[in-house]
Amino acid sequence: MSTTNTTGSKVRVATVWLSGCAGCHMSFLDQDERIVDLAKKIQVVYSPLVDTKKFPEKVDVTLIEGSVANEEQLEMLKDIRVKTRVLIALGDCAVTGNVTALRNSWENSDQEVLERAYKLSEDLQAAVPNMVPKLLVKTRPLHEIVKVDFYIPGCPPSADLINYVLTELLVGKTPIMEGRARYG
Amino acid sequence: MNLSDIQKIAEEENEFQRAYKYRINVCCSSGCVPFGAFKVLKAFDDAVKEFGVEKICKVARTGCVGTCSVGPAVLVDPGEHLYQCVTPENVREIVQSHIVSGVPVKKYLYNNGGYFRKQQRLVLRNAGKIDPTRIQDYISVGGYFALAKCLSTMTPQGVIQEITSSGLRGRGGAGFPVGQKWGLVARAHNTPKYIVANLDEGDPGVFANRTLAEADPHAIIEGMLIAGYAIDAQKGYIYIRSEYPLAIEALQKAIVQAKSMNLLGDNILGTQYKFDLELRFGAGAFVAGEETAILVSVEGRRAQPRPRPPYPANQGLWNKPTLIQNVESLANAPLIVLNGGTWFKSFGLPNCTGTKCFSLTGEINNPGLIEVPMGITLREIVYDIGGGIPNGRKFKAVLVGGPSGGCLPESLLEAQIDYDSLKNVGAIMGSGGIVVLNEDSCMVDTARYFTDFCIEESCGKCTPCRAGLARVKEIFDKITTGKGELNDIGVLENASEYINNASLCGLGQTAPNPILTTLRYFREEYLEHIVDKQCKAGVCFKNESAEE
Amino acid sequence: MTTNSTITLKIDGVQISVPEGTTILKAAKNNGILIPTLCDLEGLTPYGGCRLCLVEVTGSPKLFPACTTPANSGMEVTTNSERLKNYRKMAIQMLMSERVHICAVCVANDHCELQALANQLGVDHVAFERNFTREPIDSSHGFLVIDRNRCILCTRCIRVCDKIEGVHTLDLKKRSKNTEVIMDLDEFWGDSCSCTGCRKCAKVCPVGAIYIEGEAITQTKNRDVAEFITARRNRK
Numbered sequence: 001m002s003t004t005n006t007t008g009s010k011v012r013v014a015t016v017w018l019s020g021c022a023g024c025h026m027s028f029l030d031q032d033e034r035i036v037d038l039a040k041k042i043q044v045v046y047s048p049l050v051d052t053k054k055f056p057e058k059v060d061v062t063l064i065e066g067s068v069a070n071e072e073q074l075e076m077l078k079d080i081r082v083k084t085r086v087l088i089a090l091g092d093c094a095v096t097g098n099v100t101a102l103r104n105s106w107e108n109s110d111q112e113v114l115e116r117a118y119k120l121s122e123d124l125q126a127a128v129p130n131m132v133p134k135l136l137v138k139t140r141p142l143h144e145i146v147k148v149d150f151y152i153p154g155c156p157p158s159a160d161l162i163n164y165v166l167t168e169l170l171v172g173k174t175p176i177m178e179g180r181a182r183y184g
Numbered sequence: 185m186n187l188s189d190i191q192k193i194a195e196e197e198n199e200f201q202r203a204y205k206y207r208i209n210v211c212c213s214s215g216c217v218p219f220g221a222f223k224v225l226k227a228f229d230d231a232v233k234e235f236g237v238e239k240i241c242k243v244a245r246t247g248c249v250g251t252c253s254v255g256p257a258v259l260v261d262p263g264e265h266l267y268q269c270v271t272p273e274n275v276r277e278i279v280q281s282h283i284v285s286g287v288p289v290k291k292y293l294y295n296n297g298g299y300f301r302k303q304q305r306l307v308l309r310n311a312g313k314i315d316p317t318r319i320q321d322y323i324s325v326g327g328y329f330a331l332a333k334c335l336s337t338m339t340p341q342g343v344i345q346e347i348t349s350s351g352l353r354g355r356g357g358a359g360f361p362v363g364q365k366w367g368l369v370a371r372a373h374n375t376p377k378y379i380v381a382n383l384d385e386g387d388p389g390v391f392a393n394r395t396l397a398e399a400d401p402h403a404i405i406e407g408m409l410i411a412g413y414a415i416d417a418q419k420g421y422i423y424i425r426s427e428y429p430l431a432i433e434a435l436q437k438a439i440v441q442a443k444s445m446n447l448l449g450d451n452i453l454g455t456q457y458k459f460d461l462e463l464r465f466g467a468g469a470f471v472a473g474e475e476t477a478i479l480v481s482v483e484g485r486r487a488q489p490r491p492r493p494p495y496p497a498n499q500g501l502w503n504k505p506t507l508i509q510n511v512e513s514l515a516n517a518p519l520i521v522l523n524g525g526t527w528f529k530s531f532g533l534p535n536c537t538g539t540k541c542f543s544l545t546g547e548i549n550n551p552g553l554i555e556v557p558m559g560i561t562l563r564e565i566v567y568d569i570g571g572g573i574p575n576g577r578k579f580k581a582v583l584v585g586g587p588s589g590g591c592l593p594e595s596l597l598e599a600q601i602d603y604d605s606l607k608n609v610g611a612i613m614g615s616g617g618i619v620v621l622n623e624d625s626c627m628v629d630t631a632r633y634f635t636d637f638c639i640e641e642s643c644g645k646c647t648p649c650r651a652g653l654a655r656v657k658e659i660f661d662k663i664t665t666g667k668g669e670l671n672d673i674g675v676l677e678n679a680s681e682y683i684n685n686a687s688l689c690g691l692g693q694t695a696p697n698p699i700l701t702t703l704r705y706f707r708e709e710y711l712e713h714i715v716d717k718q719c720k721a722g723v724c725f726k727n728e729s730a731e732e
Numbered sequence: 733m734t735t736n737s738t739i740t741l742k743i744d745g746v747q748i749s750v751p752e753g754t755t756i757l758k759a760a761k762n763n764g765i766l767i768p769t770l771c772d773l774e775g776l777t778p779y780g781g782c783r784l785c786l787v788e789v790t791g792s793p794k795l796f797p798a799c800t801t802p803a804n805s806g807m808e809v810t811t812n813s814e815r816l817k818n819y820r821k822m823a824i825q826m827l828m829s830e831r832v833h834i835c836a837v838c839v840a841n842d843h844c845e846l847q848a849l850a851n852q853l854g855v856d857h858v859a860f861e862r863n864f865t866r867e868p869i870d871s872s873h874g875f876l877v878i879d880r881n882r883c884i885l886c887t888r889c890i891r892v893c894d895k896i897e898g899v900h901t902l903d904l905k906k907r908s909k910n911t912e913v914i915m916d917l918d919e920f921w922g923d924s925c926s927c928t929g930c931r932k933c934a935k936v937c938p939v940g941a942i943y944i945e946g947e948a949i950t951q952t953k954n955r956d957v958a959e960f961i962t963a964r965r966n967r968k
Contacts, residue, residue: 095857096828098836104864105832105881138864143857151856155836178854183847184835469907486904491780491800644885644904644911645781651826654909655860675859682822685795686783 011170012060014046015090016080018073019100019139020066023156024091025049028063030159038163041170057083061169063090063152063162067100068140072133081146086169089142090162092155092183099155101139110135153181186454187332190323197324204242206283208232209259209312210270212245213398214391214430215252215553220272224256227272231279241283244321247399247434249312250303251294252391252552259312260288268294299550302568304531304557306539307515311399311553316434319441322402328447330518331409335455338521343414344370347517349525351537356382356475356510357585357614358690359536359603362517365507368497370415372505379408379420380478380501380508386425386470387586388637390617392541393511395553397424397431400515401438405461407514409452410521412459415507419460421482422511423472426465435463470641473615474689475508477643488643489689512541512616532558536602540613546583546620549574556601563597566620577622581706585614587634588694590701591627610701612694626723627706628713631698632660638695648683649692655679656699664724668714677703739805744812750803757785757798760811767811768820768849770827770938771886772799775958776895779887784823784849787811795819817853824850829860830909832881833939840940843949846884847939867912872922875945876934878913883941885911889933896958901927913941932957 017025025048031038045059046052055076062084068074081087092098103109113135119126142148152165161180168175201207210216210225228243249257254268258278265288267278274292281289305311314321322328334343348363369377381404385393397404408420424432439461442448450458464482466472472487479500481487500506516538520528532538536558542565545551549571556565562582566572573579581591590611592599599609606613621630639653656679662668680696680703687693703710712718719725740749743760750759755778760767770782778800785798790808798811810816827833827846835841849855867880887904890913894900901924905914915924934942935954944952 089857092834092836096834097862098834101862101864102832102834102837104862105866141857141862143859144861148857153856176854177856179852181854181856182851184838184841184844471907491778491797493801639908642908644907644909645779647781647783647823647826650885650909650911651830652822654863655826655829658861679822679860682819686786686819686823688780688783688797 010043011041012045012056012058013042014055014059014062014080014084015044015049016046016055016062016064016066016076017048018064018066018077018094019069020091020093021099022048022065024065024094024154027154027156027159028090028162031163032159034159034163038166042166055080055083059084061086061088061166063088064094064142065090067093067097068136068142068145069100070133070135074136074145077142077145086149087142087146088150088152088165089148090152091157092153094142095151095153096183097139097141101141104138108137109139110137150175151177151181153183155184158182187336190328190332190453193320193323194326194329197320201242201324204240206237206241207261208241208243208283209246209249209261210243211247211249211255211257211259211312212430213248213252213395214428215248215395216255216257217430219255219269221256223272224258224270224275227275228258228279231276232283234276235279235284237279237283241279244315245317246314247311247316248308248395248553250308250553251296251299251550253550254294257294257312263288266294267292296550296571298568298571299552299554302556302560302564303554304539305555306519306531307396307403307512307541308399308553308555309519310403311395314400316399316401317437319402319438319445322400326522327402327518328406330521331406331413331447332453334410334413334521335453335457340370340414340416343410343521346525347414347520350516350520350528351525351535352513352516352520352528353536353603354510355512355516355540355613355616356473357612359613362509362513365497365509366411366414368495369417369505369507372498374498374503374505375416376419376504377415377417378501378504378506379411379415379417380482380506381408381420381422381514382473382475382478382508382510383422383424383428383431384466384473384478385615386466386468386473386641387615387617389545389619390543390586390615392543392553392616394428394431396511396515396541397428398434401431401434402442403515403518404435404511405438405442405448407511407517408461409447409459410517411507411509411514413457415505417507418458419462421462421464421501423464423466423478423482425468427468432463432465439463469643470637471643471689471691474691476689478508479506488645489691491688533600533602536604540601540616542616542618544570544618544620546618547573547577547622547625548620558602559600561598561600562592565601565618566597570620573620573622577624579620580623580625581621581627581630583611583617583619583621583630583634583698585612585694585697586617587637588612588691588697589614589617590697591621591630591705592701593705596705610697610704612697614694624721624723626719626721627702627709628660628664628719629721629723631702632657632664634698635660635695638691642691642695646686646688646692648686649688649695652679652683653692653695656683656696663710663713664719666713666717666725670714672714673703673707673710739803741803741805741807741809743809752802754803755799756787756796756801756803756807756809759803760798760809765811767798768853769799770845770849770884771888773888773892773936773955773958775960775962776888776891776936779891782823782827782884782886784820786816786819788813788816820849820853821855824853824855825858825860827884828855829858829862831863831865831883838882838940839943840882840937840949840953843953844940845938870915870921871945872920873924873927874922874929875947876921876927876929876931876942877945878921878942880912880941882939883913884939885913886938887913888936888938889913889942892932892936892958896961897928897930897932899926899928899930902933
């Protein structure tokens with residue numbers, strides 16, 4: 001899958017943070033000085049790291065960290081898929097659900113998790129806030145909702161692996177995950 | 185006892201039976217008992233006495249006549265008049281008219297000539313004709329003559345040669361040549377050797393082995409005795425499901441009788457040959473019918489298959505050479521010994537000889553237990569024997585081979601019944617279950633139903649069968665509740681192919697057959713469910729609304 | 733298998749000679765060809781359940797588990813075709829989706845054979861919907877803990893308990909996906925009167941299903957224990 005875009009300008013890259021801990025983004029930043037090389041070829045058009053409010057159109061590569069746990073994220077992911085050419089699931093949460101999916105073992109886990117977080121742990125004025133987006137009954141990895149083009153497992157994935165996948169994609173090659181992918 | 189004694193018993197019994205002008209055979213098999221067969225049997229006993237004809241009319245309890253849908257079935261000889269749906273109330277009328285006046289009661293007669301015309305009853309030769317609880321009945325029709333012939337005139341190698349020349353193949357489903365198997369066990373060096381007769385028929389809708397055991401238990405015992413002689417085994421086990429009380433009772437009685445007549449035990453028929461037989465009961469696991477699982481179950485452990493090699497012929501029960509054979513294969517042995525392999529070859533196809541029992545069920549006019557020569561087409565079974573689909577509905581598919589068989593469409597009805605042709609179209613001989621489905625059946629739901637069965641019955645040992653089938657079921661649940669996606673078909677296909685190739689035993693290997701065949705022949709129905717979210721047969725999508 | 737004769741076969745094109753009765757798995761291993769396994773463990777009775785070690789034998793349409801199939805003279809074995817690679821990935825995916833396998837919070841993270849195989853074989857995602865079982869964790873024993881949600885039913889623990897320790901505290905109950913490892917007659921581990929607390933089950937568990945409370949996993953895991961004891965026992 002080629003990521004070189006047609007106009008010959010920089011590849012438009014977005015990174016997205018759904019239900020995750022930001023560890024994958026940290027790992028992304030951990031590429032250290034290699035980011036400088038990357039930056040020559042890519043342009044980050046949307047990210048928790050930059051100040052853009054709305055997900056832009058015609059993105060070449062989107063890296064998504066975290067699983068889909070609530071309705072807002074569900075809509076967002078579907079929207080991103082439409083606007084993205086190559087979608088990459090970044091990290092275990094996006095690939096498998098990981099820790100965020102631990103709640104799936106409970107029936108009605110959406111209720112259960114809110115009760116625990118907002119009521120059982122509070123002594124005074126315990127109440128579930130009404131402005132948080134509605135939780136899905138089950139937390140899902142990305143590929144159960146939309147088509148995912150590449151997977152980078154890991155909790156977090158190593159900076160080397162992220163760098164490997166991106167550089168391979170940038171030169172139009174398909175990254176080989178055998179022996180490189182690493183869960184946990 | 186020896187051969188002449190057997191002949192004497194046969195003559196005496198025939199003499200005894202000739203004294204009766206009529207013989208009323210009341211089917212007391214599992215198919216007829218729920219309809220009140222025992223009450224009918226008693227009513228006949230009473231009526232015969234009431235009309236004072238007990239001297240000329242013998243009332244006998246027999247096994248299955250074959251017409252299981254119209255039970256209780258009663259066969260009156262001479263002339264093989266078959267009465268259907270007999271109730272204790274119309275017994276008097278039958279006795280009065282048929283026995284006393286000699287006029288069969290036409291309105292109660294089974295008038296479906298086609299049902300028997302294309303059948304060929306070898307294994308079920310005595311079913312419905314002899315009283316399974318009397319060994320004399322069996323001897324009178326030539327029973328144990330084959331054993332006597334073996335012991336007096338044949339060498340073990342000779343017996344194996346005869347069986348090999350008959351071309352008989354294992355009736356348990358896999359179709360391994362029986363003679364070759366016997367030869368393998370006979371040549372194995374270790375001793376003692378064992379025989380296990382497989383009567384663990386766990387498939388839903390299959391009752392051929394059960395009926396055989398209920399109708400003619402001595403044929404199984406004689407088959408085992410012959411096999412034991414051929415391979416030099418002295419101990420045999422019949423592994424039977426504990427859910428088959430009538431069959432167990434019949435076999436237990438038969439074993440006691442055979443022992444009392446010196447047909448089992450030491451010095452059988454006055455020779456050096458000794459053979460002992462024991463029943464072992466299954467605890468209700470389908471997988472225990474698999475040949476390596478049956479062994480551990482007989483040994484008293486958890487029924488889990490193990491990989492082969494080593495093959496049971498070399499390392500079976502307690503690591504000794506063991507012959508595992510389906511009871512239907514064994515019941516063929518006396519016939520072959522008595523009449524010769526060449527005679528047996530005259531039935532069926534050149535490369536697939538003999539007959540096969542099938543349990544014919546589903547949406548069909550004449551369900552029942554049938555025995556047909558190999559090479560008969562599915563169309564003949566469904567339309568000529570089965571009498572087609574009732575209530576003017578249209579034929580849709582036929583599932584051949586039990587829950588792990590293949591669903592075949594109308595275009596494949598010309599397929600022949602033999603191991604290789606069935607395999608070519610994606611079905612299996614399996615345990616011999618044929619289920620006919622009409623247009624009211626949804627093929628996706630059918631595949632899901634049979635997959636469910638295999639999931640429940642998976643022993644849990646190997647990954648593909650245990651974990652794989654469960655995943656497959658989840659995909660089916662998605663499709664049948666309207667949540668299916670197009671790529672689910674691909675996932676289904678890949679997973680099925682994997683389970684098919686990678687599973688440890690026959691259960692897992694054949695479990696995806698209904699999925700693979702429905703995907704092959706009824707793919708459009710899957711697409712309907714996934715794309716149009718509709719089930720034309722009106723079977724799916726209902727459960728979902730019921731749950732909500 | 734008392735004969736000392738040697739047979740020759742080809743594995744992945746390499747001519748190999750091994751004593752008669754050697755399994756394909758061992759024949760390959762002795763010659764540096766590693767076939768992935770999960771349920772097999774040196775020193776225990778081969779089980780043939782995980783189906784990862786399936787290999788192709790030229791001339792047979794069937795696949796054979798390398799751990800239980802003896803090498804035969806003249807055999808041509810393929811251990812790593814595309815088809816086998818796909819099948820192995822499939823097996824790992826099925827195992828990972830069967831129960832709760834969340835590496836990040838697992839006691840055996842980084843010392844788990846399932847995780848290692850998933851990484852090694854490039855199983856970068858699980859195509860099946862994952863199942864989230866919720867079996868209670870049995871920590872009634874003084875130090876041994878079993879979390880059946882992580883169990884892959886390889887039965888190493890059962891076999892090591894039976895064959896090496898000679899106790900047979902552990903066995904299976906139920907069937908299909910409901911199969912579970914139990915202690916004695918399905919009792920709490922703490923109530924088991926036969927368990928000797930030898931820890932071998934925890935040592936050989938390929939995943940984090942059986943572990944020792946308060947002990948580092950690196951200290952617990954010792955997958956050579958069965959081989960070591962068997963070798964010592966057989967020493968004349």
